Amino acid sequence: MADPDPVVEAVFDAVAATAPTIRDALPGRRVESGTENPSGETVLAGDVYADELLLEALSAVEGVGSFVSEERPEAIDVGGAVGEGGEGGGGAYAVAIDPLDGSSNLRSNNAMGTVVGIYDAPLPATGRDLVAAGYVLYGPITTMVVADGSGVREEVVERGDGSERDDDDEPGVTRSVVEDDLTLPDEPTVYGFGGRVPDWPDAFREYAREIEDELKLRYGGAMVGDVNQVVTYGGVFAYPALVDAPDGKLRLSFEANPIAYVVESMGGASSDGSGSILDVEPDGIHDRVPLHVGNEELINRLESALDG
Template sequence: MTETDPIVEAIFDAVAVTAPEIRAALPGRRVESGTDNPSGESVMAGDLYADELLADALTAVDGVGSFVSEEREAAVDAGGGVGEDAYAVAIDPLDGSSNLRSNNAMGTVVGVYDAPLPATGRDLVAAGYVLYGPITTMIVADDDGVREEVVEGDGDGGVSRSVVEDDLRLPEDPLVYGFGGRVPDWPDDFTAYAREIEDELKLRYGGAMVGDVNQVLTYGGIFAYPALVDAPDGKLRLSFEANPIAYIVEKAGGAASNGETDILDVESEGVHDRIPLYVGNEALVERLEDALANE
């Protein structure tokens, strides 16, 4: 394992420890909880369970000053403030939880900021995600690059983290694409771009951003959840989803954009702000920006 910030390593240790527990609890939590999150979306029972588990684990880490979740209106003060000696951790506890009913992939997204939220992606010191696929894997990105690990529980409450790729890079020859949103809701300029891409790449879209982005990291290509006619600000949250994923993809040699500028440069007004997200191989993202600019 590459040498890294001890607080960051402790954060991902805590995330890894929760992963088998979250996964094991999902079969009994495939129903709606009867509550909405701060973005007005219906919350699954699995969302709430993962959120509580991660909150307990991460606020106990020495060096975490605050815990901010997609499922919570405000940050949880973990003590010590946020700054040089403490980080703010932003979590999407169960990305793609709508896939619970159909038993498709989902994950947990993590952003480690050295500034109080809301902040820009330039304030990230690390980011990662857990993918609950056929096996449980964790992607971790920091100044040293991007690595992929397999996370396994030992049955006694312990967890092992085995590095399977210590320098993950996007393949130069892209193979796949995945675009979210209903096609009738796509703006005309994005639709025209999509028609070009579908003639060049293979469709891989599963309805969970983590799974779809992982396809892009593995095979090269582009993932997008565009601005929509009825949702011009997009669907994904900047602090919990777009910034961490942009950080990971850029550290892996790719690019990330909101259609006009680098995601990591976007100023945020609130922790639950939404934004369009386009990530993948640099040439494909640049083509997209050109297409949108020519509207």
């Protein structure tokens, strides 16, 4: 097995170090910030806070050359030319972040997360340039799922006690690996599909009718939470193309590619409707894409259903 990439490890150290702070900051940040993001969506105070904290933490990581966020129009140069083989080749990585995924769940106090993609190429790039990806899930407990090219692990992330503080400004965190080789369960159990049923194209609606007959609905409105149901129990998550939004809702660089990388690394499959998400060629960093991930057999059936 390849040695862990120290830059990748340092990125997930930084993400884990921010997680308890982001979580603690949420109660007072459930209100609108008064701005819109590059996708035209209302930004909450929690989105702004998480974005700024992650920029600060990740720009301090040596080997991260570019910080690219769902909340910012352009990539931020944080030092080092991106590409050329990452840590081994002398170049730096681009880190794409969805600081708070599912932030409309903040008001209703439901699950949310943070999504991370580490690319060995300047963005926009395809998911084939990912060297690692993962997500933090703010559920009843805070967990972090990391796919680093050698496997997929799940950690519980907690604020450390005072003895683990590096210095006064940065409270330590305790990380416990709870699963070190996550694979998708063979027997699928759950499904979750985003968007309104009347907005689904007919072919997707027919596929959904079949799946409803076979699996249990688990849908909470935050991609990270809904994907983690599939990761845990097996099944399928989709935010499909909509009749009036053929590219769906989710963003390729910040959401779809990292999630596809995680699910494919666990032995599952991803699709934009016709092929792996990781092969989708982007035009811009805020491009959207229909996202379908889960057990391979269910994704194959989805592609056949949409093929007509």
